[in-house]
Amino acid sequence: MTTVEELHKRFLEYPLVSTDSRKIEADCIFFALKGPNFDGNTFAREALEKGAAFVVIDNPDYHWEGKTLLVKDVLTALQELARYHRHYCNARVIALTGSNGKTTTKELIYSVLSGKYRTIATKGNLNNHIGVPLTLLSIQADTEFAIIEMGANHQKEIAFLSNIAEPDFGYITNFGKAHLEGFGGVEGVIKGKSELYDFLTANNKHAFLNADDPIQVEKLSGYVRKIGFSQTDPQYFNIRFLRADPFVWLEIEDTVIKTQLIGEYNFSNCCVALLIGKYFNVPLESMKEGIENYVPENNRSQVLHHKHFKIIMDAYNANPSSMKVALEQFGKMKEDPKIAFLGDMFELGEDAEREHQQIAELAASLNLEEVFLVGENFYRTQTELQKFPSFDSLSSHLKTSPLSSGTLLIKGSRGMALERLLEVL
Template identity: 30%
Template sequence: MEKISLGFILNATGGRLTRECFNIKISSVSTDTRKIKPGSLFIALRGERFDGHDFIETAFEKGAYAALSEKPVENTSRPVIMVKDTHSALLHLAQSYRMLFSIPVVGVTGSVGKTSTKDAISAVLSQKYKTHKNEGNLNNEIGMPMTVFGLDKTYGAAVFEMGMSGFGEISRLSRVAKPDVGVITNIGVAHIGKLGSRENILKAKLEIIDGMKPDGELILNGDNDLLSGYITEAKGKLPIHLTSYGINNRSGVYANNIETTSEGSYFDINYHGGRIRAFMPVPGEHNIYNALAAFCVGMKLNVDPRLIVEGLASYKPSGMRQKIEKIGGVTFIEDCYNASPDSMAAAFGVLNAVKTGRSIAVLADMLELGDRSQQAHFDVGRNAAQSGVDVLLCCGNDARYICEGYDSVKTGGKSYFFEDKQLLGQALLDLLKAGDTVIFKGSRGMKLEETVKTVYEGWKNK
């Protein structure tokens, strides 16, 4: 972070300083006293289970130079900037800080694949620019603006992932990031429980346009039905340009001549002006889509196509996404970050690409699906059976409907439902044998990684 003055913070937030002070320079921003560094600005946020205002003096004791607060703070040892709403002040401060940098910025959103696409774009842009990006899942109205403060004058580009659960959130994040390029990976059913329909999800994702610069580029997955329809409807009516990518839709940048291996996919990228062979070192068709989005971004930001494919070949998944481990003759695929019907389908594709013997799917609940949840879980079970999953183990509440859907397709495979993750883990250990391939997939709130850890330790010691 570049140092900023209290005057800069006052102008950005419209705040009021409660006491006179010397010319203080802030060198970092924090909302968590456990991460306070000397010279920090502490922003006191209120949540459902905590109130940061209770920790302002603690922040000062740990070296914070100043604090943003909604509440009066008496007898404080350091300057406090009073604002009406600290959450709003955080967004306004991040927006002002972002505008200190004249670098290309990319915003990424979508129902699934946001983080993987962001990481692919970063791998591509890093071939030409020092590139800043969100770490992990810091993509909400706290995490993304806090990521913005990580920018400094050494960076040549930035990629910001934008998540949401309702209307207005992407709009606010886009206005902070001011992207030159926007990417929407797809429109699925994640968060449909709150937004009610895929059409409303599309509307919420399109809020990324709100902060985009005039003459910017919006890059969309042309194989997604709703995004394809939007391209047809909106082309020529927006102050920004539209670009599409796909495998089936060949009106824009597209992939063909696809060769799938257990290590990844080889494919040709066809674009205006040429064709180039690429390799994505992770299996699954969904990763080809991520690569195509990254290719479009790279081309827009003047990265040579040869450097783009070098960047794609260097891609590595982050966190708990498609992490592949081989232990004692069994291949484990850990994909516990999140889950939706679309990402479940992608997981079955990965399982088929990697497996050599039996395929085993360990699935937990998909959350935030509202009234569609039971049917969505049933459909995932049918998809699992039709995709050739040999053994299915499920846990959770609605995950029982995955088993019902699986059993409705007569394949000769076996399904097992557990209300307890420990029992599921033990059952998996009992039936595992060398040559099996296992994928773990569930929504983040199900914490399926706990089962993964138990199974890893049990299998190593078996």
């Protein structure tokens, strides 16, 4: 069996990892992972023929002399290699989790720290038991900071990922109504996400916190190694919210920062990036530049101009917490007319009916010209709003009754893929 030390030696020679036989790069190490419908071992020869330097396998039947590295379990080997490499390098690791805003916050922290330090961060949302190891393996000898995003939809997942990344610092964006089915309700979400703070406190590591969030304050009560931001508490780093019209404006040390992020809910995401930058002595002007230059993408609160429409495209994902704040912010906007397209929120289990009904009632109470509800859950709500059981039925309606202009909010869970509305509009 190949030991982690031997595996790491090979990795240093060939520091490129692949887990997809369709995307083999020359001189990479291919990890033959298993999935519900495939066995990566069966692609070992194909990966080598495509140029892989080595293949890590856990089935000796696929041995190729001098080219395969046999381990007990490929996934475990990938995770152990990542943890080994994380300690081999000198980068300080900052871990990040939470119900909403993880990716935006990660990008903001990266934007601030990279103004002074050699920094890497999770690409996209590779934040699970495979993505976290792959991010750790992208740390290079000169990397000074690694920002690791961690996602979860069940208890113990954040604890597991924390034990792989072993972060020096960590932050939880918030505790919201996300993945209620897997976590077992809101209390389960709080418990599951707090596993990051549990790891930090148990290992005497530093915790960043939003000191205006009572749950975070309670979770870190009595813990000494915490660094926080607040709008009011003088014992923490003070940052002032100015306005969101719709872009967030804030003030730090008499310096005004105008972001390109929509909604007051993004204020705390900016704050922790500034807090971390301040803690690591990034100059204020550099931090201001990093925050102001960050533009969201990939359907996360993007502002688009499409034909005669101004569009707030927030269709990457949704849960009751993020849907509520997005709607409330949209309702405050002075644009006219305002039209909302809201897609089903997934993974809510027995809470699905109640949560969709509450969102429908909130949407109906706001000053919106029109609201279109899309998906089976929204279709079952008791409401006078326009509702459609599927995207196709909504699309058919819009083709026969097209919209002429307006400001649109488009938000729904990933599975709804509401960005398809751009084609329909």
